[in-house]
Each structure stands twice: as C-alpha cells, then as structure tokens.
Amino acid sequence: MDIDRSSGCAELTSIRGTTNIGQVPTVLRRMLGSRLQQLRKGRGLTQEDVAKGTWATASTISRIESGTVGLDSRSVVELLRFYGVTDTDEHDKYLSLVQLGNRPGWWHRDSDSLPKGFELLNLESAARTIRCYEPAVVPELLQTAEYARAALRLRYPDRPDAEIDRLLTVRLRRQEILDRADPPYVWMVVEESALRRPIGGATVWRDQLHRLQQVIRPENIVMQIVGDAACGPAVIGSAFLYLRFHERRLPDVVCVSQPTSTLYLESREDIERYLQIGDMLAAEAARPSETAARLESLMAGSEDRTELA
Template sequence: MATAEPSPSLFVRSLSTVEHNPTALKLILGAKLRELRTGAGLEPADVDLKLGFSRSKTSRIELGRTGCKQGDAVALLSLYGVEGDARAEEFLRLVEQSRQPDWWRSFSDVLSDFFAPLVALEGAAATIRTYEPFYVPGLLQTPDYAEAVVTSGPGRLLPHDVRRRVDLRQRRQRRLTEPDGPRLWAVIDESVLLRTVGGPGVMRAQLEHLITLTERSNVTLQLAPLDVTAAIGVGTGVTYLRFALGDLKDAIYIEHLTDSTFSQKPQVVEQYRDMLDRLGACALTPRQTTEALRDRLSRL
C-alpha cells in the first residue's frame, strides 16, 4: 500500500481573511504549535530545555502572548518533524504575517489595554453576538451618538481624544460592510430606547440608523423588554465572538468601568452563550423590534 502524502497545509481550513489579523494569527499559530508539541509527546518545559528557550517561552508562544520569531518557528517545526516542505513554508509565511502591526495600533493613544482584545479579534469573527443594557452597541452607533457616549464617561477628555475614539468606533464598524464581514446579532435592553443620549436630534438619527441596519442581511437586532432582562438576570453587557476556524476558540468579552474580562475558557464561554440564547428566545422578534424602534422614533 502506497504511503499517503502529507497534507500541503497544517491547517484543516483556509485561514482566508484571518491572515490579515496578526492577533488572531498569533493565537492560531500558537494553538497549532501546541498540537504539534503534544503529538511529539513533549511538555513545554522539555521544548524550552531542548531549544535553549527562556523559562515558559514555549507556553507564551502557544498562548499567543509572545510573537513567534522566524528562527524560533524554524527550530520548533524541526523539533516536531515539520521541515523542508510546503507545510513549513506556509507556516513560516504566516509567522511573518503575524508579526505585522495590527491596524488598531494606530489608535493606541486612545485605546485602553483592557479594550484591545475585543478590537483585535472582532474583525476575525464569523459571528458577533452582543447584549447591551445601557447604550446602543458600539458597532451600531452613529458618530454623534458615539460622541455623546464617549463624553459621558468618567474623566474629561480633550476634543481631539473624543474625535479619535469616535473614529476608532467607525473604523470597527467598517468590517460589517465588507463582503466577508461577520454576522452581528445584537440584543438591546428596552431601557436603551428610553435614554435620550445626546439630545432628541441625536437620538432620532440613531433610531433611524438602527431601522436602516435591520434591513441588512448580516445584522439581526432584537429588543429585550424589561421584564425579560429582569427574569434572566443578565446584569451586564457581554460580547461573544464565534470564529469559523477550529484553530481559534470562541471568546467572550465583558467590560467593566476600569477593566474587562476576556476569556476563551470553554466553560465560561458556554455559560454566556447560553445566556444570550435565552435572551434571544425571549426578546422581541426582529420584526417586532423594528416596529418598536419606529414607535419610539415617532414619540421623539
């Protein structure tokens, strides 16, 4: 029986647009290196010792916390028996791509460290699910509404910083308009419509914008009545990122006043996914939501 030729790729699926997301690539490459190491029957400490790495360097690379240099990648692939073929060439090309700067780095002057994980990975998601109890979700905000939200936060910001934060929000929204952009499924608490953020004119334009967005095929918007959110006991906003690639685990992001929780632990992600499922099942349907938005607009 003839020996099967090795796969021309180490990845089951094409990475497609994820190749242009360095943060996502680091996580995917790290997960693949962990899989290769496990297949070779080695522990992270064994690899550190064999390759002369500093303590826990292998683990940091596998977790995506440390970018993998070309030389390190060559040494790791060689140790795991992957060298001199198309698979190694592809992997090294992706390593180089992962070392490119993320687009959001240009907004580092106004991007909080705790917010960076969400911004870094939402562009690589196939589906973004979010529940927002206080404001219209950032990906659905108009510039004027976003400015009103930013200026209402803690501390006083210079006009330049406010404008930069609004620009960042608009840059994030651009991904939704691209042909291969993610699907957005947003559930908004009913109380959000009762808050006239930025004044009647700003709120009116925001509601008109939401109504327009409900016509898009990749946007699902639902309104959660107060009794629904009270019964489910959500308590805070949450964003759930689902990725099409098996090499990238789903994630949840919860923002607090001065920090955030970002987790890819399956048991944590599952709990919040279940909560979002229950919210979606009990909230108004998309059609009912559009009617509620029009009704609120008529009352402003």
C-alpha cells in the same frame, strides 16, 4: 453552529467540544499576527520579501500572521523595525500582546499601553459570528458618530477632547466590518430602556434610532429588543460580546466591559455559560420580525420629545 433566524434563538449545538483551549493559539496571538500582517501589506511586502530580509521563513511569517505560533519580544521588535516602526511607544503596544499571549483569560485595563478598542478592532475583523447583549446603550457596532461621541463623553467625562476623538475613530473603524464583502453574522439583543435613553440629546437620539431602522435590514444583522418585563439586567448585570472566528483553531471569546477595563474569557465553561445567558435573553425578547415596529414606535416617541424640547 445552526441559527434559527426566524425566532432569533440560536441552537449552539457544540462549543468545539473536542478542543482543548489550552492547546489552541490564544486570541492575543491572532491580534498580534493580524496587526503585523497589516504592517507588512502597508509596506507593499510579500511574506517571501520579509523572509529574505529577516530570520524567518515565508511559512513562519504565514503562521505568525495567522496566530498559530507565538513570538518572543525580540522577534517582534525585529519585525517591527523591518516594517519601519521605530517608535518605542509603538513597540510597547505590540509587546503588551506578547506578554499576555499565554494567558487563557485576561484583563485589559484602559490605562495600558494598548489603545482602547485596539483589541476589538482586530478581533471583530476576524470574526464570522458576533453576538451582543447591551442593557444600557445602543451597541457600539451600530452607533452613529454623534451618538458614539456622546456615549464616550459620558463614560470618560475627564478625558480631553483629543482622547475622545481618538476613541471615536477606533469605534467607527470597527464598524467597517459591516460593509465588507463578507460581513460577519451579527445578532444583538438590546434592552428597550437603552433605546429610550436620549444620549446626546433628542436630535442625536432620533438620528440614532433612524440608523437602527436602516442597518437591521441586511440579512446578516439581527436585533432583538428586550422589554422591561423580561428583567434582562437582573439576569446579567453588564453588557457582553461573544465572538466566533473564521479560523477554527482560535477559541471563541467573550468580552465583558467594565468601567476601567475589559475582561476577555476563553475557557469553555465561561463560553457555554454566556451563550446560555444569550439564548435565554433572546427567548425572552421580542422576535426579530417585531423589531421594525418597535423602532417605529420609539421614533414616534422621539419626535414627540423633540417637539416638547
């Protein structure tokens, strides 16, 4: 994939045109394998150690963790018990992935046993490229803790504080990928109207704008702002997140968030369409070199509103 970072537009010349999506391991397998790998490492075990104590060989454990083979429910439970996970509710979170594992496109409802954000925490950690379009709020990977809490409270007005805290913890953990030694390339297209919304109040909003001024400096984080005249929400009515992975056998994924669920798309036709939309919005947006000045203008406006308040 070749990206012209000076203009912010991407020439995604191929969407793995020779790949049959039905023949590659599903992203759900990658998510499950990644989580099992975390459990193994948390116990200080090598793949050889697991092989000695279970039915699997070391090479099988390696393939499980990379998502290149599937697992049945019985095998997952055995591995979980070997790693010291005995709680049946915890088992259900992993088994949900097994049950969905053969579907090329799937819904995850917020009420399912998997916690909200569990999927993205695993998917984003494996991504080498992340593209995002956001019409309503600051993209989640760039939110401050206070802004994120306010946004979560707006989205889930009936959830108890403890649940909001848990969702916030997951969201902030997702942001850790931006600080790692090999961060993904992140390209975000955001509506200017989203940046003008004082979510959380004027002070939280101003701090959030300041945070954006800081994080867009690294070479791997690019943000473009779409002006009102570009009519981005008329082109596509909801936010979406596109992920491309280090593991090339895994399909690209588009995540579309809805009020009560998230849709994950893996088919080549869906991926190509969303990338076309992303390129079109980026072409209509201000150039990345203009983002700093636009944020400075928004900061000035936020200070004025704080004084009026």
